Amino acid sequence: MDDTPSLQPLVSRIHCTSNLKSDLERAVEAIGGWDWFCREDAVLVKPNYNSPHPPPGSTAPDFLRSTLQLLQEHGAETIFIGESTSYSNHRKVLEQTGVYQVAQDMKVQVVIFDEDGWENVVVGGQYLKRVKLARLLSRGNRIVYLCCPKTHHAAQFTGSLKLGMGFVNNWQRTLWHFGRLQEKIVDLNLVIKPDLILADLRRTFITGGPATGELREPGLLMASRNRIAIDAEAIKVIQGFPGHNLPPTIEEVVQIKRAIELGLGPEEGLFYRTVVR
Numbered sequence: 001m002d003d004t005p006s007l008q009p010l011v012s013r014i015h016c017t018s019n020l021k022s023d024l025e026r027a028v029e030a031i032g033g034w035d036w037f038c039r040e041d042a043v044l045v046k047p048n049y050n051s052p053h054p055p056p057g058s059t060a061p062d063f064l065r066s067t068l069q070l071l072q073e074h075g076a077e078t079i080f081i082g083e084s085t086s087y088s089n090h091r092k093v094l095e096q097t098g099v100y101q102v103a104q105d106m107k108v109q110v111v112i113f114d115e116d117g118w119e120n121v122v123v124g125g126q127y128l129k130r131v132k133l134a135r136l137l138s139r140g141n142r143i144v145y146l147c148c149p150k151t152h153h154a155a156q157f158t159g160s161l162k163l164g165m166g167f168v169n170n171w172q173r174t175l176w177h178f179g180r181l182q183e184k185i186v187d188l189n190l191v192i193k194p195d196l197i198l199a200d201l202r203r204t205f206i207t208g209g210p211a212t213g214e215l216r217e218p219g220l221l222m223a224s225r226n227r228i229a230i231d232a233e234a235i236k237v238i239q240g241f242p243g244h245n246l247p248p249t250i251e252e253v254v255q256i257k258r259a260i261e262l263g264l265g266p267e268e269g270l271f272y273r274t275v276v277r
Helices: 020-029 061-073 090-096 099-106 135-139 160-167 170-176 181-188 227-239 254-261
Strands: 011-015 042-046 078-083 109-112 118-122 130-134 142-147 150-152 156-158 196-201 204-208 213-216 220-224 274-276
Touching: 011 020, 011 227, 020 061, 020 196, 020 220, 042 061, 042 135, 042 160, 061 078, 061 099, 061 142, 061 196, 078 099, 090 099, 090 109, 099 109, 118 135, 130 135, 142 160, 156 160, 156 227, 156 254, 160 181, 160 227, 160 254, 170 181, 181 254, 196 227, 204 227, 220 227, 227 254
Parallel strands: 011 274, 042 078, 042 142, 078 109, 142 196, 150 204
Antiparallel strands: 011 220, 118 130, 150 156, 196 220, 204 213
């Protein structure tokens, strides 16, 4: 992924209509379109199915389906849906959430990381030195994130930066919760770089999370190729609802602060542009 500032806005924020696929198309076109991949690239779509809870506890089936349709329409010939849940029976979670049905309809392969295997990767971060990551990442695929931005009881917030945690071996990521969780999440982003991030903010949690919480309905979609920018924008949306339990400023969200320190994207307001439609 190229985080170099350009004339394009870093984030698009789209008000949803009754045509989700068209809305997603508008969101991607607003940040520069689909030139980041070609037909020869395999595309790894990483949704958010940590649990079988309904959206925004997990990725909505229509959000997954519309993304796959757009990728195919824009030339992607090989697409994988890759996932690892926090449950022992990953297949059951993906069946309950409708993933297999969508994949079958779209003729897309589902890869469960536990079944495909893991590889040891050197991170070299301050809080994360090594990590066991999904082997599928080493095959040079383009990566598309499908985020459900919301509050998180252990990590303050979950969005694009945290979604990469789903690539980590289940036992390791469980242990992360015992200390410096947010810092480890951001260090992980030194070795995982998504090419496109799509965020479903039609519904979100302003307290609790990631599985359940106090629900609000912003009715928005977002797109970006920059992890800090899209997370910051989603945080702003949640902070706009009275009663949220996020810190009062973006700079107090540990993930954002740490990500800026590591140079994973522009500082808030520096090269930060949002288009709203």
